Amino acid sequence: MPQWTRTIDRASAAAAAVRPHKRAKWNRTEFWMLLPSMIVLALISIFPFFFMIYASLMDYSLSLDEPVFAGLDNWRRILTSETFWHSWGRTAVFGVSGLVLQLAVGVLVALLMYYIPKGRNLILTLWMLPLFVAPVVAGLLWKYLLDPTYGLYDWVLKQFGLNTQILGDVSTAMPAIILMDIWEWTPLITLIVLAGLQSVPTEPLEAAEVDGASGLQKIRYILLPMVRRMIVVSLLIRSMDILRYVDTITITTEGGPADSTKTIGYYLMQVAFRFQDMGTAAALGLTMLVVTIIMGNFFVKIMKKGED
Amino acid sequence: MALKRKTLYTALYILMLAAMVWALMPIVWMVLSSVKTQVNMFSMPPKFFFTPTFITYREMFGEGGNFGEFLSNSVIVSLATTVLSVVLGLMGGFALARGNFKRENNISSWIISTRMAPIPAVILPLYLMFAKAGLIGTTVGLIFAYTTFNLPFALWMMATFFKDVPVDLEEAAMIDGCSKFEAFRRIAVPTAAPGIVATAILCLMFSWNDFAFASVFSGRGTQTVPVAASLLISQHGIQWGQAMATGTIIIMPMVICGLAVRKYLVRGLSMGAVK
Numbered sequence: 001m002p003q004w005t006r007t008i009d010r011a012s013a014a015a016a017a018v019r020p021h022k023r024a025k026w027n028r029t030e031f032w033m034l035l036p037s038m039i040v041l042a043l044i045s046i047f048p049f050f051f052m053i054y055a056s057l058m059d060y061s062l063s064l065d066e067p068v069f070a071g072l073d074n075w076r077r078i079l080t081s082e083t084f085w086h087s088w089g090r091t092a093v094f095g096v097s098g099l100v101l102q103l104a105v106g107v108l109v110a111l112l113m114y115y116i117p118k119g120r121n122l123i124l125t126l127w128m129l130p131l132f133v134a135p136v137v138a139g140l141l142w143k144y145l146l147d148p149t150y151g152l153y154d155w156v157l158k159q160f161g162l163n164t165q166i167l168g169d170v171s172t173a174m175p176a177i178i179l180m181d182i183w184e185w186t187p188l189i190t191l192i193v194l195a196g197l198q199s200v201p202t203e204p205l206e207a208a209e210v211d212g213a214s215g216l217q218k219i220r221y222i223l224l225p226m227v228r229r230m231i232v233v234s235l236l237i238r239s240m241d242i243l244r245y246v247d248t249i250t251i252t253t254e255g256g257p258a259d260s261t262k263t264i265g266y267y268l269m270q271v272a273f274r275f276q277d278m279g280t281a282a283a284l285g286l287t288m289l290v291v292t293i294i295m296g297n298f299f300v301k302i303m304k305k306g307e308d
Numbered sequence: 309m310a311l312k313r314k315t316l317y318t319a320l321y322i323l324m325l326a327a328m329v330w331a332l333m334p335i336v337w338m339v340l341s342s343v344k345t346q347v348n349m350f351s352m353p354p355k356f357f358f359t360p361t362f363i364t365y366r367e368m369f370g371e372g373g374n375f376g377e378f379l380s381n382s383v384i385v386s387l388a389t390t391v392l393s394v395v396l397g398l399m400g401g402f403a404l405a406r407g408n409f410k411r412e413n414n415i416s417s418w419i420i421s422t423r424m425a426p427i428p429a430v431i432l433p434l435y436l437m438f439a440k441a442g443l444i445g446t447t448v449g450l451i452f453a454y455t456t457f458n459l460p461f462a463l464w465m466m467a468t469f470f471k472d473v474p475v476d477l478e479e480a481a482m483i484d485g486c487s488k489f490e491a492f493r494r495i496a497v498p499t500a501a502p503g504i505v506a507t508a509i510l511c512l513m514f515s516w517n518d519f520a521f522a523s524v525f526s527g528r529g530t531q532t533v534p535v536a537a538s539l540l541i542s543q544h545g546i547q548w549g550q551a552m553a554t555g556t557i558i559i560m561p562m563v564i565c566g567l568a569v570r571k572y573l574v575r576g577l578s579m580g581a582v583k
Contacts (some may be wrong), residue, residue, distance in 0.1 A: 029488040031403070033489070033492075034399070034403035038398030041463075043417070045456065051433045055432075055436065093479035109327055113324075116321075116519065123324055126328055127331050130331055130563075131577075133562075134562070138334075140552075144546075147548075160341045168436065189370065195583075225583075226341075234578065237579065241424075244426050246428060248516075250523075265426055266428075272432050272435070278432065282432060285426070288426040292425055292426060295418050297421075299419060299420055
C-alpha cells in the first residue's frame with residue numbers, strides 16, 4: 001500500500017474523532033418549543049397523507065357531490081393502465097439521463113474550478129446564476145430560445161442546416177427538457193462538490209506528490225473518494241427535486257408531444273385538475289410519496305453517518 | 309514543465325469560458341430581449357446590439373397593466389410564509405438540536421420527506437382540504453401551502469445552525485439563573501443570527517419562485533408573478549416581450565438574495581448535509 005493511502009486513513013480517522021455535540025438533557029422546554037411546529041407540520045403533512053390514502057379508496061370526482069367508496073378500483077386501474085407505467089418510464093428516462101449528465105458535468109466543472117489559480121470566485125458566482133432562475137422562468141426562457149420562428153438557439157441550429165421543431169418533435173422534446181434541467185441544476189452539484197473538494201486536507205495530496213502520483217491519480221484515489229459523500233448527497237437532493245417539480249414541463253410541452261414528456265408528476269396534475277378524478281390522482285400521488293420517503297430515509301442515514 | 313503547465317491553464321480557462329457562455333447566454337438573452345422593441349425582438353438574424361427601450365416594462369406597470377398587483381401578491385405571500393416558518397423553525401430547530409429524545413431519526417426523516425415531497429402529491433390533498441375550508445383563491449391558503457415546504461426547511465436548517473452554537477454558553481447562562489428559554493433567546497438566537505437570516509432569505513426565494521402551488525391555489529386577485537408569467541402563454545400565441553420582462557423581474561431579486569447568502573448557499577441547498 002503506498003504511503004499516501006495510509007495518510008488518508010489517518011486523516012479520516014482524525015475527522016471521526018472530533019467530539020459530537022454534547023447535549024443538555026431533553027426536558028419540558030424543548031417539548032413546548034417543538035410542539036407548535038409539529039402541530040403545523042402534522043396539519044400540512046400527516047393529515048393530508050391519510051386524507052390521500054382515504055381519497056385513493058374513493059370514487060372521488062370534483063363534480064360529484066360526495067365521494068363514494070370504491071375499494072381498490074383506483075389502484076387496480078392505475079396499476080393496469082399503460083399511461084401509469086409509461087409516465088413512470090418517462091420519469092425514469094428524465095431522471096436517470098438528467099442525473100448522470102449533470103453529475104458528470106457538475107463534478108468535472110468542480111474539479112476544473114478546484115484547479116483554477118485565479119478568478120475562481122467570480123467564475124463560480126457566474127456559473128451558479130441559473131440556480132436562482134425560477135423553474136417556470138427557465139421553462140419560458142428555453143421555450144423562447146428554442147422557438148421555431150423567433151428562437152436564438154433555433155436560429156443557431158438552422159445555420160447548421162438542422163430543421164428544427166425541437167419541443168414539438170417526439171424524438172427531441174424529452175432531450176430538450178433534460179437539457180433545461182441540466183442547465184438549471186448542474187451548478188448545484190458543482191457547488192456542493194467544490195465545497196467538498198476545498199475541505200480535503202492538503203496533507204495526503206502532498207504525500208501523494210512526494211510518492212510521484214500523477215495529477216489524474218490524485219483525482220482518482222484521493223479527491224474523488226473524499227468527496228463521495230457530497231456526490232451522494234447532491235444526487236439524492238437532485239433526484240427528489242426531479243420528482244418534485246413539474247413547472248418546466250407545464251410551461252414548455254404540457255407532457256407532449258404524444259405523451260413523450262409526460263412524467264408521473266405532470267400526469268398526476270392532469271388527472272387531478274383536468275379530468276378531476278381525485279381518487280386516481282391520490283393513488284398516483286401515493287406512489288410518488290413512497291419513492292420520496294425511501295430516498296428521504298436514505299438521506300438521513302447518510303447525514304448521520306457524516307456526523308459520527 | 310513550465311510550458312506544459314501554461315498550456316494546461318490556458319485550456320482550463322477556455323473550458324471555463326465555454327461553460328460560462330452555456331450558463332449565462334439564456335439569462336443575458338432574456339434581459340436583452342426585455343429591453344427590445346417588437347421589431348428588434350423578432351428580427352432575424354438575432355440582434356445583440358440595439359437601442360434599449362423600456363416600453364415593455366412601461367406597458368406592464370402603466371395604466372391598464374396590472375403587474376403591480378401580481379408583484380404585491382408575491383411579496384405579501386412570500387414574506388408571510390417566511391416569517392411564520394422562521395419563527396416556528398427557530399424554536400423547533402433549537403429543540404431538535406438540544407433535545408435528546410427517542411425516535412429522533414424518525415422525526416428527521418419525517419421532516420425531510422415533507423420538505424422533499426413531490427409538489428403534485430402535496431397539492432392534491434391540500435386542494436381538497438382547502439376546498440372544504442373555503443381557502444382556494446385566498447392569500448391565507450397560499451401562505452399555508454408554502455409553509456408545507458418552508459417550515460420543514462427552516463426546522464432542519466435551524467437545527468443544523470444551533471448544533472454549531474456551543475452548548476457551554478447556554479449552560480453557563482443557566483447556571484447564572486437564566487431559564488432555558490431565556491438562554492435560547494439571549495444567547496443561542498443572537499449567536500445563530502447569520503444562519504437565521506440566511507434561512508429566511510432562502511425561504512423567501514423558494515416561495516417567490518414557486519409556480520405549481522400558486523397556479524392551483526391562487527385566484528383572481530391573489531395571483532403571484534410566476535402565475536402572471538404563465539398567463540402570457542395563450543392559444544393565440546405568446547407575448548414574448550412581456551414574458552422576458554416578467555422573467556427578468558422574477559429573477560433579479562433572487563440573484564441579489566442568492567448572492568447575499570452565498571456563504572450559506574451550499575448548506576441551504578444541501579439541506580445542511582454539507583457545511
